[in-house]
Amino acid sequence: MTIHIGNRREPFVDRFLIDELGPGAVHRLHHPRREGVALPFDQPWEGGLALHVTILQDGDLYRMYYRGWGIDPSRPANEEGQNLPVTCYAESRDGYAWHKPNLGLCEWHGSSANNIILTGPREVTQRFSPMLDDRPGVSSSERFKAIGGNQRTGLHLWTSADGLHWSEQPGTVIEGDGFDSQNTIHWNPTENRYVCLFRSFKDVDGERVRWISRTMSEDLVHWSAAEELDFGTAPPEHLYTNQAAPYVHAPHILIGTPARFLPGRWALSPQQEEEIGLHTPETYEGLPGALSDTVLITSRGGTHVDRTFMEAFVRPGEDANDWVARSNYPALGILPTSDRELSLYVARHYGQPTAYLERLSLRVDGFASLSAGFDGGEIITKAFTFEGSQLRLNMSTSAAGSVRVEVQDADGHTLPGYEIESCDELIGDEVDRRVTWGEHRDVASLAGKPVRLRFQLRDADLFALQFD
Template identity: 45%
Template sequence: MCRCIRLQALIGLLFLIFMVPEFKAKAQVETIASQRQLFVDDFLVDQLERAELEMHRPVDEGIAFNLDKLWEGKFSLYTTIIKDGGTYRAYYRGLPDVKEGNDRELTCYAESKDGINWYKPNLGIHEINGSKDNNVILVDNQLTHNFSPFLDTNPNAKKSERYKALAGKKVTGLYALTSADGIHWVKMQEEPVLKEGNLDSQNVSFWSSSENKYLVYFRTVDSGFRSVSRASSTDFNSWDQGVEMKYGPTPLEHLYTQQTSPYFRAPQVYLAIGGRFMPNKQVVSDEQAAIMGIDPNYYKACSDAFLMSSRGGNNYNRYFMESFIRPGIGLNNWVSRTNYPALNIVQTGDTEMSIYVNHDYAQTTAHLRRYSMRLDGFASLSAGYAGGEMLTKPFVFDGSALELNYSTSAAGEIFIELLDEKGNKIPGFSKEECQPIIGNELERTVYWNKNTDVSKLIGKPVRMKIYLKDADIYSFRFY
């Protein structure tokens, strides 16, 4: 009898859990405050109906600058772009017409006032080939293989250490460097600060405002594949033990570089736009390589650019497995270690941002190329002419209005609806009360009944339902 009662109670409990909505496990409520939200992952996506997250490929804008100085050469690589106020700075490895990894590696520097037109200043720091008329900032072979700097946004950073960098190889470990002007560099200490990992590609670091510490993402190996680990520090000198980054259910691939950095319009999102390496996938024949003058070690594989993201911790979200930037037309784009993106995305216009990619590796035509995108335009919530919908997970925001970065066709439109945590319409914020959103704008405030004020919902868990027809939403934020 007792067992029957227990069985009936268990059946009743299971019924309540699976059949009655109030007894279902509550969805986690995310706190987004006034942070801009991108569609590079499914962080806020609960349901999609006839809509999808769509990746957008950058537009090729041509050569930014050639790597044609005698001390630069066809093995130049591992570029970093930094925007500091009105100055754009480029750092990259220079290596003449010899195999990489030798003692002739240098760190070179270029500059721009708009991110489009670049020049190489004669810095007068190091003597190269009998002259100081060059753009070389470092000659120390311990540091020049993969020197990777950043502009330190830590509010407590010293003015003399506005710029920081990590550089080194597996045999040396990574050294910490600082600079006041981004051109003249000194070691923070004589001993390396990080010794774990393979470290033989670009190891990138930055100050994370969302995690309140320094982070470094460095080369390791996972099951025989080139992969990524990360470590953290509060002072850039003492680092914790690195942890492997996880990629979720996606298959392992060789991630030669990863270029993880905070997106400047949404720093809580770390974007990784790196180089995917496909070993033994040969496109260029031996005969073609001979005609092109390519070193035999650098055409029996190919590579392209990928996009993934992280919101902290040791997890990447690789929502899109397709190539972010496909190799271009011509065999010069299909050799090993070409198509490697530079570190950082920078704004280069009122509506435009740019990413830079090394092209024609191991060839005399080696150069850096610029690609453009609309601001926030990595990916979008997208639906076709038939229309679609997205329902978000519950979230808490801070702000008095909602802003969209979006585009529609002339026939398209967008409606926004705010719901409570259980999915019920909130009076005053329904689809029927929303003013249709039509056009192509970076900053469009949403109106309901000719009103934009959403402040009475601050701090309350809400969901957002988006209706869209022949339209894309690239980002949104409450402000």
């Protein structure tokens, strides 16, 4: 069967295009680089339980929404008058430096000098998750949409014109058992529907495992029956969040960074627990007895989800404060912060007075690559058709390394003029490198015809391809 990729960007985050990985070639997961504190949760209404972060790009403005939930050590956790969760807001012009504006919208402990946009109901502010719906034809009064709720109330829809002033829409949107997480909503251009991904539970050999389900809607009023996501042959794991949305540079692919939760697993010694103040009144009492990190999932529509890589995408790291339950939970939103860079954000030091949001960086399409060492390796794609006249690659080599490309017909026969030997050697580190074959400066004559690509890598990584 021939795949049609048109002029879409195809990052190698899954095995969709890969037919053969020859000797010496591997499909490798990459890991984002830690860039330091993006936002400290240092206000009393934010506190140690700040979490469930969403980041949206609205033109040249980055908008951040998150739960604030300060711990009052003078009161028992469930006492009447203990602080309740609120929804907070921050913004940035570059995705690096963040500002908490004094909005004056909501009162907290007698003052409205804060960055709070919602103070209730609790079921919503605890898990408020927005999206930006800027498609043509969408009412300006509903550019921003959000869902919030829990298993008791169901998920409700909220809308806003400016992302700051929100109105709840009447009626329950989605009912079900679960929702004890950051449930998310997005427009899926492949399925031409709104998709809500939400927490559910699945019975696996008698254990109630935290799972992800989905439902779809054309109008945000009528929703399809819930369906569990299908992770194929991947072993079941507790996925506490989904954090999935269409990838900004390839919106036909859903990329998610769920928080993986490991109940009953512990790494800290009693001495380390004492050093980080694990059992002090200012620290959330629910941190011991579980660990968390971040994994990578992808989907090309429907309920099937690929877990091509089972290892962690973001590890807890060297800081003992992050080896506790519910730390290392990623934000929803992987966004470009330059032509070559993506930024993602992870909550650290959860439940502790030092809680903060960290920025991490990744090269564009840099989630995974086709890779080979110094001895080299080859990869052959499945047969596909394309549109355009130029083949461009996101690639990186060492000074001694290289990438070469051969074009074959659907049966694997080399096309004259497009042999590996004719390909001009590609050396360097570029996100948009044009491929040429001597006098053959383009591939326009091959557009619309079934072809395969044979890549020859030497001490190199190939992150994505695109025809234009």
